[in-house]
Amino acid sequence: MKQILVTNDDGIYANGIRALVEVASQFGEVTVVAPDRPQSAMGHAITIGKPLRITKVDLFGDLVKGAYAISGTPVDCVSIGIDQLFEEPPCLCLSGVNHGSNSSINVIYSGTMSAAMQAALAGIESVGFSNVSFDHDADFTEVKVYAKKIVQLVLDKGLPPSKLLNVNFPNTEDGKYQGIKICRQADALWTQEYDARIDPQGRKYYWLTGQFIDRDKGEDTDLYALKNGYISVVPVMADLTAHADLPHFADWTLGA
């Protein structure tokens, strides 16, 4: 029986992870290892200065072999899950379904995607799923239909070594999708601005705000696919080297 790890960053009580558990349980035996509280925007953070706790929870009934809430980050969940909660290593990791987009630059902030990447580094086929809708009561019916098709593709065709998938479901008026598109990550950014306020003690504090700016004109990007009603699928890797720019540095030499 295939052993499958399901995780997320919205926390083990989020609706999105239940949708993914329902999909995963059709492919094998599911163990859920997810944060005990929301851990959005934690990126690839890991817990190094304090220990972790594992709490067994009964949230998913017969759909799972076991479910565990972890007192750490999404990446912690994958690492401690693989090390402590599987008798044989899982062959598949599904992360999400995230409430909110992880397309384009969001991928580097996303705990959902970092958890999936941690599994990929450990040699496990891995997919992160996100729904562009932030609505925590969003209808996951179509998401589940396509998540199942994508998992089947991954199992049938395999992923290149250490690579994972970043899957995002668009917001469409009728809740239907045009299909899937293999894309590259759009060049976008968040302008991170802060709203300064004064607390009752007269001290300043600052809330993060900001605008999302898509500065990519390409029609092969995840943002373009999502805007046109397609599910975006970006193959992702942990190698951050700007390979195409290496020639720029050909004459950067400094001897001893």
Next chain:
Amino acid sequence: MKQILVTNDDGIYANGIRALVEVASQFGEVTVVAPDRPQSAMGHAITIGKPLRITKVDLFGDLVKGAYAISGTPVDCVSIGIDQLFEEPPCLCLSGVNHGSNSSINVIYSGTMSAAMQAALAGIESVGFSNVSFDHDADFTEVKVYAKKIVQLVLDKGLPPSKLLNVNFPNTEDGKYQGIKICRQADALWTQEYDARIDPQGRKYYWLTGQFIDRDKGEDTDLYALKNGYISVVPVMADLTAHADLPHFADWTLGA
């Protein structure tokens, strides 16, 4: 006068940031914006569920225009620094000097590098510096000599848009370096294992441990350069797309 942002992830009281301030102050007016406590291994985490505080500190005397401790992550420091603490945007961001290596896969866990990346996304030329030695009393004399040379190269030659540099200084017996090498990120990983213990209340808790595994045989990697006494310089980007693998997915189609 050039405006320069200096940050790190070890916290504003670490020795490494003082070394970098000394280098930066030779190129322009320095503003330090760094975490108020150690924030190693925070990756690209940002603070979204609670507000931030800014505390002005006097740690660097005349070397800086101002220094500010932030109650958040390294990426928070760069964002709130640019938005709140500069009259005109900085033209250069220097992050570090980190105590410990950020070569190879460490780059995705590193708050030092994520802070530098956040600045690069905002259009600021940006470099992360790390010393392979974890010793907090390490001698930074040679580090400062070469950090200055590298900053001069960046200012003279410029970096490709949105790209940044990951600079690591090797541990050498005589404290001298062979020079610099432009490299790609080595394919390596941490096996994340957990040491289970029992607390005084009889409950289990888990400490992260693990081994570093270099699984890359290449001689063009940062790990190879460091092993041979060179300073490794990897051009880094925030695009995680596995571009070379896109052909693998040519027949991954799902219609509506």
